[in-house]
Amino acid sequence: MKETKHKLNGNEYKMEFKPIIVEALAASVLRSIRYAKELPQDIPFKVIANDISPSAVEAIKRNSEYNKIDRIIPSQKDAVILLHENSGKADVIDLDPYGAPNLFLDAAMSAAKNGCLLCVTCTDMACLAGTHVGACYAKYGSMPWHSSNGHEFGLRIH
């Protein structure tokens, strides 16, 4: 077990370091696979790979098995519920929704441990920010505004 030393009020404490990575919207699980394969293997981390879609969770299980990874824990929940259930436990949180990520930020803050790394991607930001007006209307039922404020408006489309 990996131990790290911490000092508090002049006293030294040893703590077990077992990082938890949460990929809350994992889809095909490719990011979790990268975490699992590319992080130092002597650290006993685990990756919770979650998606609300049953077929995505099937893909998470299949792709983890295909890559011979046993650190990935598949989960099928609403990301908001999963993050609140893991309150104060996550060392890394990875968010990559289709729409704006705002909906998930409060729950992510709840799940974050002190010093947590929060990684946020907006897969569809170009569309939300007005580059593809027709696609945005088709996907989100909203007309984006392609302007210097486009990203600001895009954050309000879910």
Ligand SMILES: C[S@@+](CC[C@H](N)C(=O)[O-])C[C@H]1O[C@@H](n2cnc3c(N)ncnc32)[C@H](O)[C@@H]1O
């Ligand atoms: C943009 S994809 C994620 C792509 C993935 N991060 C990657 O790099 O390949 C967004 C995923 O979020 C899932 N999703 C949407 N709403 C969700 C929710 N409330 N909770 C959990 N997953 C959700 C969708 O099923 C979809 O698979």
